Amino acid sequence: MELSKKDILDIGDLSVEEINLILDTAESLKEISTRKIKKVPTLRGKTIINLFYEASTRTRTSFEIAAKRLSADAVNISTSTSSVAKGETLIDTAKTLESMSPDIIIIRHSASGAPHILARLLQQSVINAGDGKHEHPTQALLDMMTLREKRGSLEGLKVAIVGDIAHSRVARSNIHGLTKMGAEVALCGPVVMMPRHIEKLGVTVHHSMEDAIRGVDVIMMLRIQFERQGTNTFPSMREYSKYYCLTGDRIRLAHDDVLVMHPGPINRGIEIAPDVAYGPYSVILNQVTNGVAVRMALLYLLAGGK
Amino acid sequence: MKILLKGGRIVDPSQNIDSTMDILIEGDTISRIENTIDPVAGAQVFDLKDKVVSPGLIDMHTHLREPGFEYKETIRTGSEAAVAGGFTAIACMANTEPVNDNRSITEFILKQARLADMAHVYPVAAVSKGLKGKTLAEFGELKDAGAVALSDDGNPVEDSGLMKNALEYAYSLGMPVISHCEDKGLASGGVMNEGLVSTLLGLQGIPNIAEDIMTSRDIAIAGYTGTSVHISHVSTAGSVRAVREAKKMGIKVTAETAPHYFALTDDALKGYSTDFKMYPPLRSREDTEAIMAGLQDGTIDAIASDHAPHSTIEKDVEFDYAANGIIGLETSLSVSMKLVDEGILSLGQLIEKMSTNPAAILKIPKDTLQKGATANITVIDTHKVWTVDSERFRSKSRNTPFQGWQLKGKAVLTIVSGKVKYSEMG
Numbered sequence: 001m002e003l004s005k006k007d008i009l010d011i012g013d014l015s016v017e018e019i020n021l022i023l024d025t026a027e028s029l030k031e032i033s034t035r036k037i038k039k040v041p042t043l044r045g046k047t048i049i050n051l052f053y054e055a056s057t058r059t060r061t062s063f064e065i066a067a068k069r070l071s072a073d074a075v076n077i078s079t080s081t082s083s084v085a086k087g088e089t090l091i092d093t094a095k096t097l098e099s100m101s102p103d104i105i106i107i108r109h110s111a112s113g114a115p116h117i118l119a120r121l122l123q124q125s126v127i128n129a130g131d132g133k134h135e136h137p138t139q140a141l142l143d144m145m146t147l148r149e150k151r152g153s154l155e156g157l158k159v160a161i162v163g164d165i166a167h168s169r170v171a172r173s174n175i176h177g178l179t180k181m182g183a184e185v186a187l188c189g190p191v192v193m194m195p196r197h198i199e200k201l202g203v204t205v206h207h208s209m210e211d212a213i214r215g216v217d218v219i220m221m222l223r224i225q226f227e228r229q230g231t232n233t234f235p236s237m238r239e240y241s242k243y244y245c246l247t248g249d250r251i252r253l254a255h256d257d258v259l260v261m262h263p264g265p266i267n268r269g270i271e272i273a274p275d276v277a278y279g280p281y282s283v284i285l286n287q288v289t290n291g292v293a294v295r296m297a298l299l300y301l302l303a304g305g306k
Numbered sequence: 307m308k309i310l311l312k313g314g315r316i317v318d319p320s321q322n323i324d325s326t327m328d329i330l331i332e333g334d335t336i337s338r339i340e341n342t343i344d345p346v347a348g349a350q351v352f353d354l355k356d357k358v359v360s361p362g363l364i365d366m367h368t369h370l371r372e373p374g375f376e377y378k379e380t381i382r383t384g385s386e387a388a389v390a391g392g393f394t395a396i397a398c399m400a401n402t403e404p405v406n407d408n409r410s411i412t413e414f415i416l417k418q419a420r421l422a423d424m425a426h427v428y429p430v431a432a433v434s435k436g437l438k439g440k441t442l443a444e445f446g447e448l449k450d451a452g453a454v455a456l457s458d459d460g461n462p463v464e465d466s467g468l469m470k471n472a473l474e475y476a477y478s479l480g481m482p483v484i485s486h487c488e489d490k491g492l493a494s495g496g497v498m499n500e501g502l503v504s505t506l507l508g509l510q511g512i513p514n515i516a517e518d519i520m521t522s523r524d525i526a527i528a529g530y531t532g533t534s535v536h537i538s539h540v541s542t543a544g545s546v547r548a549v550r551e552a553k554k555m556g557i558k559v560t561a562e563t564a565p566h567y568f569a570l571t572d573d574a575l576k577g578y579s580t581d582f583k584m585y586p587p588l589r590s591r592e593d594t595e596a597i598m599a600g601l602q603d604g605t606i607d608a609i610a611s612d613h614a615p616h617s618t619i620e621k622d623v624e625f626d627y628a629a630n631g632i633i634g635l636e637t638s639l640s641v642s643m644k645l646v647d648e649g650i651l652s653l654g655q656l657i658e659k660m661s662t663n664p665a666a667i668l669k670i671p672k673d674t675l676q677k678g679a680t681a682n683i684t685v686i687d688t689h690k691v692w693t694v695d696s697e698r699f700r701s702k703s704r705n706t707p708f709q710g711w712q713l714k715g716k717a718v719l720t721i722v723s724g725k726v727k728y729s730e731m732g
Binding site for chain 1: 500501502504505506507508509510511577578623624625627
């Protein structure tokens with residue numbers, strides 16, 4: 001089976017078969033990163049551009065490493081040192097880059113829908129590395145890969161996603177992905193952090209963390225998005241963490257072998273206690289490792305055979 | 307110059323007429339309207355069999371962008387777009403640069419309109435100086451200069467005390483106040499309707515109550531002071547309910563909506579096209595149905611385009627950063643014809659909402675098809691099917707949400723003060 005898409009913009013648009021194809025491919029490519037010589041020639045001669053309009057450590061590095069392990073040439077553009085700082089528009093930047101014949105453009109942007117503008121405009125494949133509050137599809141794919149690896153299947157898994165759902169692109173991508181793959185998703189957060197009509201996506205909504213995580217197989221904590229909060233969304237960090245921080249005490253409410261996930265970067269002590277983040281239930285670093293594999297899979301599937 | 311309109315179906319709600327008659331125009335005036343008028347020497351004759359002859363349509367809510375934003379639209383291109391859309395008169399909002407809050411800008415707009423010599427242009431001046439919502443503009447002087455109404459459109463008058471004073475002072479001068487209903491605190495940061503679609507798209511939503519609350523506030527002020535208020539671009543079921551109740555209570559409130567608020571929902575935003583971004587935003591199916599019900603039962607008095615031209619500089623950007631507004635002068639009538647096709651309004655009621663009522667709300671001369679009246683006339687081919695192609699618009703801008711739509715019904719002849727300003731009559 002081949003991926004018939006030009007772009008990867010949202011999980012909402014992927015079928016179960018496509019998600020399985022990506023995860024299967026990622027699993028087989030993961031081994032490359034454990035070799036002594038961590039490189040295969042698959043994408044030799046392909047050019048991949050990382051166009052990041054927002055700060056990023058893991059996603060940008062992960063895409064770059066994924067490209068390099070497949071022998072593609074990866075170019076990073078950060079907006080603070082490019083013509084974007086001179087006021088160039090997204091569309092003009094995109095057309096300029098297109099003229100240099102890349103094969104894939106990976107974009108992160110603070111405005112929802114920015115990758116869709118590029119995808120419409122460009123011949124090249126576009127991968128969404130996170131757009132505003134919309135989606136972060138590679139994060140959901142690496143999360144699903146991690147869960148599949150640890151639990152064999154996503155079918156019937158009880159997953160609680162806790163935190164600022166309204167501002168979270170990770171939550172949206174995971175809601176689409178996990179529900180498609182048969183998991184049961186419970187969302188948890190204060191009402192001001194719950195987007196309207198989210199329950200129509202086939203999830204349950206909770207405002208008490210204790211209710212939400214009782215007996216679950218997976219707890220996915222979200223980072224509080226300081227940079228996306230409006231004014232007065234909630235009174236204080238102190239009060240937020242009192243009700244919604246994943247602590248050693250709270251975790252005992254979940255299933256005995258619960259998995260704790262977090263897309264990073266974490267706000268230590270605010271949504272997750274440090275001892276939980278690096279404790280026995282945590283798979284946070286497995287997520288990072290799988291991130292490289294998932295991104296290798298996408299680059300391979302989009303540019304490999306072509 | 308004489309023009310003879312032969313065999314058209316005259317639909318004039320201002321005098322409750324719907325019958326086939328001929329009209330003779332001499333100079334700028336309708337000189338005869340009779341069952342049959344024999345050919346008159348020297349008259350240009352239009353055979354209007356199967357066409358509808360309507361009093362000139364009036365679009366009471368447009369933005370012509372001049373002075374200040376001439377790259378988006380000018381009074382000339384805007385009024386050319388108006389006549390192409392069947393409008394013989396348009397009112398233009400005050401959010402120009404400089405703002406139309408003083409005599410010299412009002413006079414400038416009227417001068418440019420005279421030079422363009424297309425549609426009649428009625429300036430709407432600002433309620434507050436600089437549209438800043440702090441101090442009242444000089445309504446009396448603006449009225450003397452030729453402004454017909456007052457509005458801070460684009461912005462609400464947030465201070466309820468200032469709004470109360472504005473309604474009272476304008477009322478004493480006989481000037482209508484047009485309110486842009488938006489609670490800034492609730493709408494803050496929003497770029498589309500708040501609902502499932504905004505949740506899916508990850509765009510910040512604007513809840514219906516941002517409009518409902520201000521509509522109710524303005525009605526309360528008008529009710530308390532005994533003055534009148536006109537609610538602009540109604541988009542929510544809640545606003546419709548509030549206006550309906552207020553009218554029942556005898557409060558002097560009138561309301562307008564725009565074609566996109568009954569023809570489109572926020573579903574259209576999937577794909578992030580900025581041609582669907584405007585304020586108020588496209589709402590839900592429940593709202594569009596309430597708007598149509600409000601049009602049908604008379605709660606909503608008028609249909610206006612809220613023609614808001616923007617160039618690609620403002621629109622070819624990320625959705626969050628794009629300017630609010632769409633153009634509508636050249637599609638307003640045709641999109642609204644769907645209400646007639648679907649049996650929601652009779653043709654006479656549609657013309658009432660696009661001609662007779664706007665004139666009454668703005669207190670400008672109403673267009674009417676009777677002997678001695680100024681010959682402002684729109685001829686509509688209700689059967690004509692056409693495809694919207696923004697490249698062919700007279701407007702300078704292309705930001706229409708109806709690009710590529712196939713529409714039925716179109717203005718094919720527009721006569722302003724006895725002169726043909728637009729014709730598709732071959």
